[in-house]
Amino acid sequence: MNLYDIAIIGGGVVGTAIARELSRYRLTIVLFEKEAEVAFGVSKSNSGIIHPGTQNPPASLKGKLCVQGNILTRRLARELAVDFKEAGELIVAFSEEEAGRLIQLKKDAEALGVPRLKIVDKKWLRKNEPNLSGEAIAALYAPTAGIISPYRWVYDLAENAIQNGAEIRTGLEVKKILAKKPRFEIVTQKGAFGARFVINAAGLYADDVSAMSGIKNFKIKPRKGEEFLLDKKLEGLTKHLLFPLPSNISKGILVTRTSDGNPMIGPTAEDVDDKTDLSTTSEGFRKVLEGAHKLVPSINENDVIAYFAGLRPVAGEDFIIRHEDEAPGFINVAGIQSPGLTAAPAIALMVAGILRDHGLLLKKKAVFRKHRKKEYHLFAIPIAKTKKLIKKDASYGDIVCRCEMVSAKEVREAIARGATTMDGIKFRTRAQAGRCHGSFCTTRLMKILAQETGLSRLAVTKRGKGSELVKTGRVSD
Amino acid sequence: MNKSLVCIECPKGCVLSVDIESSKAKDVKGAKCPKGVIYAQAEVENPTRVLTSTLLAEGLELRLVPVRTDKPIPKKDLFKAMEEIRKIRIRKPLKAGDTVFRNFLGLGINLIATREVGKRR
Amino acid sequence: MIKRDLVIVGGGPAGLAAAISAYENGIKDILLLERDQYLGGLLNQCIHTGFGIEYFKEVLTGPEYADRFIRKIKNITSIEISLRSFVVRLEKDKTLTYLKPGGLFTVRPRALIMATGCREKTREMVHIPGTRPAGIFSAGLAQKLINIEGLLPGKEVVIIGSGDIGLIMARRFTLEGAEVKGIIEIQPTTRGLLRNVVQCVEDFGIPIYFNHKVLRIHGSDRVEKVSVAKVDEKMNEIAGTEFDIECDTVLVSVGLIPENELIEMAGVIIDKRTNSPVSTEVNKTSVPGIFVCGNSYKVYDYVDSVTVDSQLAGKMAAEYIKGLD
Numbered sequence: 001m002n003l004y005d006i007a008i009i010g011g012g013v014v015g016t017a018i019a020r021e022l023s024r025y026r027l028t029i030v031l032f033e034k035e036a037e038v039a040f041g042v043s044k045s046n047s048g049i050i051h052p053g054t055q056n057p058p059a060s061l062k063g064k065l066c067v068q069g070n071i072l073t074r075r076l077a078r079e080l081a082v083d084f085k086e087a088g089e090l091i092v093a094f095s096e097e098e099a100g101r102l103i104q105l106k107k108d109a110e111a112l113g114v115p116r117l118k119i120v121d122k123k124w125l126r127k128n129e130p131n132l133s134g135e136a137i138a139a140l141y142a143p144t145a146g147i148i149s150p151y152r153w154v155y156d157l158a159e160n161a162i163q164n165g166a167e168i169r170t171g172l173e174v175k176k177i178l179a180k181k182p183r184f185e186i187v188t189q190k191g192a193f194g195a196r197f198v199i200n201a202a203g204l205y206a207d208d209v210s211a212m213s214g215i216k217n218f219k220i221k222p223r224k225g226e227e228f229l230l231d232k233k234l235e236g237l238t239k240h241l242l243f244p245l246p247s248n249i250s251k252g253i254l255v256t257r258t259s260d261g262n263p264m265i266g267p268t269a270e271d272v273d274d275k276t277d278l279s280t281t282s283e284g285f286r287k288v289l290e291g292a293h294k295l296v297p298s299i300n301e302n303d304v305i306a307y308f309a310g311l312r313p314v315a316g317e318d319f320i321i322r323h324e325d326e327a328p329g330f331i332n333v334a335g336i337q338s339p340g341l342t343a344a345p346a347i348a349l350m351v352a353g354i355l356r357d358h359g360l361l362l363k364k365k366a367v368f369r370k371h372r373k374k375e376y377h378l379f380a381i382p383i384a385k386t387k388k389l390i391k392k393d394a395s396y397g398d399i400v401c402r403c404e405m406v407s408a409k410e411v412r413e414a415i416a417r418g419a420t421t422m423d424g425i426k427f428r429t430r431a432q433a434g435r436c437h438g439s440f441c442t443t444r445l446m447k448i449l450a451q452e453t454g455l456s457r458l459a460v461t462k463r464g465k466g467s468e469l470v471k472t473g474r475v476s477d
Numbered sequence: 478m479n480k481s482l483v484c485i486e487c488p489k490g491c492v493l494s495v496d497i498e499s500s501k502a503k504d505v506k507g508a509k510c511p512k513g514v515i516y517a518q519a520e521v522e523n524p525t526r527v528l529t530s531t532l533l534a535e536g537l538e539l540r541l542v543p544v545r546t547d548k549p550i551p552k553k554d555l556f557k558a559m560e561e562i563r564k565i566r567i568r569k570p571l572k573a574g575d576t577v578f579r580n581f582l583g584l585g586i587n588l589i590a591t592r593e594v595g596k597r598r
Numbered sequence: 599m600i601k602r603d604l605v606i607v608g609g610g611p612a613g614l615a616a617a618i619s620a621y622e623n624g625i626k627d628i629l630l631l632e633r634d635q636y637l638g639g640l641l642n643q644c645i646h647t648g649f650g651i652e653y654f655k656e657v658l659t660g661p662e663y664a665d666r667f668i669r670k671i672k673n674i675t676s677i678e679i680s681l682r683s684f685v686v687r688l689e690k691d692k693t694l695t696y697l698k699p700g701g702l703f704t705v706r707p708r709a710l711i712m713a714t715g716c717r718e719k720t721r722e723m724v725h726i727p728g729t730r731p732a733g734i735f736s737a738g739l740a741q742k743l744i745n746i747e748g749l750l751p752g753k754e755v756v757i758i759g760s761g762d763i764g765l766i767m768a769r770r771f772t773l774e775g776a777e778v779k780g781i782i783e784i785q786p787t788t789r790g791l792l793r794n795v796v797q798c799v800e801d802f803g804i805p806i807y808f809n810h811k812v813l814r815i816h817g818s819d820r821v822e823k824v825s826v827a828k829v830d831e832k833m834n835e836i837a838g839t840e841f842d843i844e845c846d847t848v849l850v851s852v853g854l855i856p857e858n859e860l861i862e863m864a865g866v867i868i869d870k871r872t873n874s875p876v877s878t879e880v881n882k883t884s885v886p887g888i889f890v891c892g893n894s895y896k897v898y899d900y901v902d903s904v905t906v907d908s909q910l911a912g913k914m915a916a917e918y919i920k921g922l923d
Contacts, residue, residue, distance in 0.1 A: 233862070276818055278729055278730070279727065279728050279729045279814065279816075280728070282727050285727070300870070302723070302870070302871075304722060304723075304725075305720070305722055305723075306722050307722060378686075383686075383687065383695060383702070386702055387702040390697065390700065390701060394699045394700035394701075395699060396697075397697040397698050397700055397701055397702060398697075398698075398699040399633070399684035399686070399697055402633070403859075405686055407697075408699075435720075435859075436717045436718070436720070436736075437721075437722065437736070439717065439720075439736040439738055439739045440717070442739055442743075443739075443742055443743060443746070443747050446747075457747070458749070462731070462732035462819075463732075463819070464819070465819075466819035466820060467732035467819040467820055468732065468820070469732055470743060470749040470750060470751050470752075471846065471847075472749075472750045472753075473747075473748055473750060474533055474541075474749075474750075475533065475540055475747075475748040482796075483792045483793060484793070485793035485796050485797045486793075487651050488648065488651065488899070488900060490791055492792075526797060526801070527647050527657075528773075529645045529646050529647060529659055530645070530773065531645060531748070539746075540746070540747065540748050541745065541746065541747075541748050543645035543659065543661050543745065545645075545647060545659055552801065556773070559773050559774070559775075573661065573662050573665040591645065591658075591659040591660075591661045591665075592642065592661035592664075592665060593665060
């Protein structure tokens, strides 16, 4: 049986951020992800906003970690060569009553330490956010809000953790956790692994995983959010991330954009029972359009090119991050809903602290490779740079995806860095993510994926076993 | 007996009214050209279709070579024809219009390639 | 920067016809850019018959139709054909940037003909709720998988929309041994040709549900079923008419849109509703010297119309260039 110091269960942003943080120490680390690739759970449906920390209760753990995470994310993104854009957010008021609430919101956020907040008036909004509804009368401006690609973030955290010696095992589902002091035995469908500490970052399934070690003090309730992406042609639709005033259960319907430039509207917030319910609905679409129109009246439903649903893993009001004394060595990191993406690097530091407090020696490695080699995305670089890249490697000039301008080189590189599925390629490169939804590039991507992995095209999947793209073929390669 | 048919000879899709006597088309109305009359007669007596499909290629620049029957074949033979088509392999370069299989299914018709295919480069 | 009299973007039926016509109208310095490794465009995957009845007075398959033009253009040595060439940028002065394996090129033509064809509307554009498992394809992608790649996307198929591509794929799937369990059409009649209803659907006893719509797609990893209901004249679902069809594959065949993102980049005014260029004259755009033909000008029912339209565009571009001298 392989023995590790640390076993992390869950390959979302939380699990991979923890793996990356701990990989700077002399520890043996393994991370288990039940899906075919990391980021395929809760993280893949994240909106990619790095929150400033404005909309959290003043004394909350999530508020504190969000504010810290906003700072840490910038540094980490630089180290890992991940694009981080500071966009700034506006929480928009449409009435005098709402404008009044902005003042309290500002006070609460300042108490948490959110910097550079400012209440801006109608005139400012007219000038700086021209497509915002004329009905808006004021807004709370938080310039530190940013955007990141949630899945590339997770992939890059994972990649760097691997570079520093962590093992990431995908397609392994934890079935049982046995306490065999002084270690745990983690039973998966592909054998058992031993670990001194277990960190449960299993997202929607964190309650099930916790129960495996006898800790049943919380329940995860999925809260569904439907998001709708607009055509990249509308890249300049808004300059800032636009929020209405928050309600009790959510931040409302936002008008934001992805790190790749597509405006995005949503999400809904609906409590559901099924942890696999990723369906979108007509009601959700109507609700989101209505909410988005309130902020930006010019949004046209014909510009919607894609939509998806995600589930937030909710366990009460706040995050649960703690050592479970009844199962010594077992650490729960659960209920990480919004602002979990932002908070992840701060959560990782907090977990390292908990480990230290419980007797784990954190000794720095002699060599920690904190930088990751940047990959290039043609859509994000100037033409002159593209020209240079093609000179170095001809296949940068071999365009595979017409809508998003993705080359064969980028696809091969994504596979070399860990993509094993069509979704994995899509999340990393954007191929298939544009307005034609892969009608043009699917066959070529299947071919490249088969070539690079040595698999038959019949074995190519959308997102892991059971999601094979085609059923049979007259050719077997 | 009278039967209504849609002619499939061209995109116009003439609606034909056919008088049938002892399994023969006696009178065809509604056809805007002579092809419609011939179609209606065949449709009543022995319906036929042009079959298009693909043949597996080996060592050529395409995986599949598209083909068609040079004349319509009986509709009832379509699935039998597909079974035969799956067995055929093409190994030589072809031009569009080249005959690739003579007297297909013993029906007196040929399979012809509909696209040029060269050697694998 | 390379200078050219005429650049044509697209080597499908529109681009081929436009190039030949421009040449025949006196333009000798022509560059044709095609993103695929073959000429012929989508005709290569349309292996069924029905092409060319007007223009050639013959019944041809898609590849045969393309072949007629490919043979002709290959004999015209002054038309340079650049394959695997992908235009990524177009500027107002018609300067275009294209990539091909190993190179990035900039070319400024005196006139430009865009023959970029069309793309299929997606499930997202018609707002079909439900999940997003494997097994949802545009009809054209399914056609390419079967006819070009030799792969069968699924064995139990439901087709959304009764346009010609959907009908033709119903036959193609059936002949390849799959079961087409239904075609769901929200309108009261087919959007395709009657002859295709006869020879692609009725010939094989495939159920076609008019006045019905797909309410939801189900399945987590792979499509498992669709929920369907009858609709009233306002296309709203009629309560109590819902039923499920089990299937592993959903084909979406709900129409085509002209592909004009490049000329939009160059400032050509585009009709938001149709995605066609706004134009006072067939084939002309709001930018002088940029012409658009074939399905990128508007989606035509027949390739013969594309050919005739594109020949006109070739002639117009030739006259435009001659007028500059």
